[in-house]
Amino acid sequence: MGTDREKLVVIGNGMAGISAVEQILKLTKRFEITVFGSEPHPNYNRIMLSYVLEGSKTIDDIVLNDLNWYRDNGITLHTGTTVEKIDEQAKEVVTADGMRVPYDKVLIATGSNSFILPIPGSDKEGVVGFRDIADCNQMLEAAKTCRTAAVIGGGLLGLEAAKGLVQLGMDVTVVHLMEDLMERQLDHQAAGMLKAELERQGIKFKMGAQTAELLGDTRVSGLRFADDTVLDAEFVVMAVGIKPNVTVAKESGITVNRGIVVNDYMQTSMEGVYSVGECTEHRGVCYGLVAPLFEQGMVLAKHISGVEAPPYEGSVVSTKLKISGVDVFSTGEFIDGPEHTVIANKDDWKRTYKKILLKDGIMVGAVLFGDITDSAELQKLIKQKTVMTDELYSSLMGTGCGGGKKTTSVETMSDEEIVCGCNGVTKATIVDVITNQGLTTVDEIKACTGATRSCGGCKPVVEQILQYVLGDGFKTSAKQGICGCTTLSRDEIVAEIKEKGLQTTKEVMNVLGWSQPEGCSKCRPAINYYLGMLNPDTHEDEKESRFVNERMSANIQKDGTYTVVPRMYGGVTTPEELKKIADISLKYDVKVVKVTGGQRLDLIGVKKEDLPKVWEELDMPSGYAYAKSLRTVKTCVGSQFCRFGTQDSMGMGATLERKFERLDFPAKFKLAVNGCPRNCAESCTKDIGIVGNDGGWEIFVGGNGGIKARLADTLCKVKTDEELIEIVGSVMQYYRETGNYLERTSEWVERIGLEQIKAVVVDDLENRKALMERIEFALKQVEDPWKKMLRDGDNSGKLFNRLEMSNQL
Numbered sequence: 001m002g003t004d005r006e007k008l009v010v011i012g013n014g015m016a017g018i019s020a021v022e023q024i025l026k027l028t029k030r031f032e033i034t035v036f037g038s039e040p041h042p043n044y045n046r047i048m049l050s051y052v053l054e055g056s057k058t059i060d061d062i063v064l065n066d067l068n069w070y071r072d073n074g075i076t077l078h079t080g081t082t083v084e085k086i087d088e089q090a091k092e093v094v095t096a097d098g099m100r101v102p103y104d105k106v107l108i109a110t111g112s113n114s115f116i117l118p119i120p121g122s123d124k125e126g127v128v129g130f131r132d133i134a135d136c137n138q139m140l141e142a143a144k145t146c147r148t149a150a151v152i153g154g155g156l157l158g159l160e161a162a163k164g165l166v167q168l169g170m171d172v173t174v175v176h177l178m179e180d181l182m183e184r185q186l187d188h189q190a191a192g193m194l195k196a197e198l199e200r201q202g203i204k205f206k207m208g209a210q211t212a213e214l215l216g217d218t219r220v221s222g223l224r225f226a227d228d229t230v231l232d233a234e235f236v237v238m239a240v241g242i243k244p245n246v247t248v249a250k251e252s253g254i255t256v257n258r259g260i261v262v263n264d265y266m267q268t269s270m271e272g273v274y275s276v277g278e279c280t281e282h283r284g285v286c287y288g289l290v291a292p293l294f295e296q297g298m299v300l301a302k303h304i305s306g307v308e309a310p311p312y313e314g315s316v317v318s319t320k321l322k323i324s325g326v327d328v329f330s331t332g333e334f335i336d337g338p339e340h341t342v343i344a345n346k347d348d349w350k351r352t353y354k355k356i357l358l359k360d361g362i363m364v365g366a367v368l369f370g371d372i373t374d375s376a377e378l379q380k381l382i383k384q385k386t387v388m389t390d391e392l393y394s395s396l397m398g399t400g401c402g403g404g405k406k407t408t409s410v411e412t413m414s415d416e417e418i419v420c421g422c423n424g425v426t427k428a429t430i431v432d433v434i435t436n437q438g439l440t441t442v443d444e445i446k447a448c449t450g451a452t453r454s455c456g457g458c459k460p461v462v463e464q465i466l467q468y469v470l471g472d473g474f475k476t477s478a479k480q481g482i483c484g485c486t487t488l489s490r491d492e493i494v495a496e497i498k499e500k501g502l503q504t505t506k507e508v509m510n511v512l513g514w515s516q517p518e519g520c521s522k523c524r525p526a527i528n529y530y531l532g533m534l535n536p537d538t539h540e541d542e543k544e545s546r547f548v549n550e551r552m553s554a555n556i557q558k559d560g561t562y563t564v565v566p567r568m569y570g571g572v573t574t575p576e577e578l579k580k581i582a583d584i585s586l587k588y589d590v591k592v593v594k595v596t597g598g599q600r601l602d603l604i605g606v607k608k609e610d611l612p613k614v615w616e617e618l619d620m621p622s623g624y625a626y627a628k629s630l631r632t633v634k635t636c637v638g639s640q641f642c643r644f645g646t647q648d649s650m651g652m653g654a655t656l657e658r659k660f661e662r663l664d665f666p667a668k669f670k671l672a673v674n675g676c677p678r679n680c681a682e683s684c685t686k687d688i689g690i691v692g693n694d695g696g697w698e699i700f701v702g703g704n705g706g707i708k709a710r711l712a713d714t715l716c717k718v719k720t721d722e723e724l725i726e727i728v729g730s731v732m733q734y735y736r737e738t739g740n741y742l743e744r745t746s747e748w749v750e751r752i753g754l755e756q757i758k759a760v761v762v763d764d765l766e767n768r769k770a771l772m773e774r775i776e777f778a779l780k781q782v783e784d785p786w787k788k789m790l791r792d793g794d795n796s797g798k799l800f801n802r803l804e805m806s807n808q809l
């Protein structure tokens, strides 16, 4: 049925083309739209193929626009139909099977093809790219019969493919040309951390390897490298990049470089013909991520619909790897050169890394590993070419006292700014559905606008917008698991462990339906902690679920040696003890003895195999410097010696340390006790700070002197030592029972609320007593790990073997 509407023909039924069509439909109904797609499917979310492979989504889950959508919007769809060229003279689009469709305007959105290495054997059976549903299905099929796979290419795609194949039970080696993974997005530091994490998750790597040939008869059986070494592989995935699909444009005489060359309004060299997506080259750049493609689509939609629009000026891209338990993010410039000012922070303990690059004071790029909560914020600041200030620095790098909350920046975002890059949702759209449709949760916004639907990277910003628009009416309902292996929250897991009487991490993962049977480095230690906290008498600590320092009961150093920190209650020692420490240090060639910030002595440089002998000869309790446990109780001189002292801080410090040592906490725990408000032992930055005052004690909670400094809050004042011990014990137990694993008290206090903590441990005497009973019970079960090791020996026989390097966590 003919109409007098303008005829728009879209070549390519992929993410960029159909997103542009969606934008056009919002602006005008003046086009009669026909879409051609080579694939036999309606438009689907290509990004999610990684999740289909990994098993967490099905093909049906990832359809973005089903056939009804095309029908409802009056779009004629030809699936399984490839366009050959545009006949400019006839003003017709010509398909490979000879169909001719007249046009007024054409949009070319033909995407990319996988780049297949031009090496002998690359056409063998069992060699695939990873681009579409057909490739994904081939991989799923192969996993049923093949055991070994090689993924060539250690970029985003290769790593996601490798993880998917590991999930399917295959033995997978990633073969990478360079020495660093994802070298187009990460610096050397982050790439190293990423590799270590993926190795933990079961992926093998062959780095710096150039594949010369794929071996096998008709079917691939292995890889031969340029140095003539060989790797067996029954299945090979090529993930070495993509090639813009410019065939139609080339055949039609349109200017093509690497991609189809367009101007700032996405117009090609041919009158009436536009191009968006991965096939397009704008100002010399071809993009390979969806966010820029959606931005292009918006500009195109306005231009083609006759709506005035600013030109497309290129995009700052950012990437996030979609592998559960691996949080890595990169945006803008990421390799530092002499022109950059580098702000960097690496935490070996939490295995996090943050780097921000400045050029002439302006933020131009960032890399995050381990903790990507600031990703959306950084992406926005870098996109806006923001100048770094002291305030921003403190907010991003977490320095400065008082723990001031980050200011939300959504207020300063323009309405047109895209919040969800994957789905092209702007701030204005989100604000609109909150204000006009009364939506109050991230899930509702997701259902209505698509924001957060794909990679999830935009969720923090969507939450911020909700909070900003609703103020106090905001509640977060988005379901967030403790890691990518589960959607269960910490509280749900703890409740299930209690209700179902679960005993081991394996059991928790099996019964509660973990997506990865072995869990990951985030959930395994957390569950081990929750089990121990809930069942102090029956839980068998799972050493393999502990971080290396905890397994060794010592902190590993850069050079592979360890440190030994013996317990010195309240920071007090004797000349005899000091002499013993000095003798042993000399005997075992300890090069440095360091006085720590917590007033202890740290014997640095003990060889792994000497650890048991050093512990035995010291014959002192472990100082737990490696553990998520009570580390130290720092004390001032106090009333025993100090002229100002009103309380015996040294005595009380030692008492508290003796009483509460050895227990596991969600994170490390530090105390300080002061004899008077002069506060020489710095209570304000401790998890619990105690200050002698008015003949009694004043107690503070939630202080932190670390990366995210925070001054402690006043909890209460008590008159007696007994009351002090009881409040300290019950705060500790309340934190043990309600803290998220790895959550310091500084974060816990903010999350739970000071008033709630007061209500439970100060005001409610019965509750306080119950908490004390539970902590006393737990305390009865604990034993010094050095003594235990000396008595029971090392069951594995490997822990103190010089050559054995444990790297599970």
Ligand SMILES: Cc1cc2nc3c(=O)[nH]c(=O)nc-3n(C[C@H](O)[C@H](O)[C@H](O)COP(=O)(O)OP(=O)(O)OC[C@H]3O[C@@H](n4cnc5c(N)ncnc54)[C@H](O)[C@@H]3O)c2cc1C
Binding pocket: 011, 012, 013, 014, 015, 016, 017, 036, 037, 038, 039, 046, 047, 048, 049, 050, 081, 082, 083, 084, 109, 110, 111, 112, 130, 131, 132, 157, 245, 248, 276, 277, 278, 279, 287, 288, 289, 290, 291, 293, 320, 322, 422, 455
């Ligand atoms: C496994 C995987 C994971 C990814 N993950 C992410 C991610 O997390 N984040 C991100 O931003 N990006 C990701 N990407 C990249 C993202 O999917 C692409 O950038 C995006 O899909 C490109 O959209 P496009 O429309 O330009 O191309 P495509 O989505 O490839 O669409 C082009 C379509 O045109 C069809 N076509 C080609 N030629 C013709 C013709 N002559 N006639 C008719 N039809 C034709 C093709 O068959 C195809 O269906 C991922 C890609 C893959 C493969």
Ligand SMILES: NC(=O)c1ccc[n+]([C@@H]2O[C@H](COP(=O)([O-])OP(=O)(O)OC[C@H]3O[C@@H](n4cnc5c(N)ncnc54)[C@H](O)[C@@H]3O)[C@@H](O)[C@H]2O)c1
Binding pocket: 117, 152, 153, 154, 155, 156, 157, 158, 160, 175, 176, 177, 178, 181, 182, 183, 184, 209, 210, 211, 239, 240, 241, 242, 287, 288, 289, 319, 320, 321, 322
């Ligand atoms: N999470 C995400 O954002 C995501 C996920 C998957 C794919 N993608 C996109 O899909 C596209 C394809 O991804 P990709 O990872 O293939 O592209 P890529 O170009 O980012 O990475 C290819 C990698 O292969 C390596 N390589 C090149 N030749 C090699 C060889 N002969 N042997 C071994 N390694 C070799 C390169 O060093 C590079 O690291 C990209 O545009 C990517 O951005 C994005």
Ligand code: SF4
Binding pocket: 636, 637, 638, 639, 642, 643, 644, 645, 646, 649, 674, 675, 676, 677, 678, 679, 680, 681
């Ligand atoms: S805090 Fe008070 S009691 Fe303790 S050392 Fe300082 S001045 Fe003396």
Ligand code: FES
Binding pocket: 419, 420, 421, 422, 423, 451, 452, 453, 454, 455, 456, 457, 458, 459
């Ligand atoms: S940015 Fe990926 S889902 Fe929003």
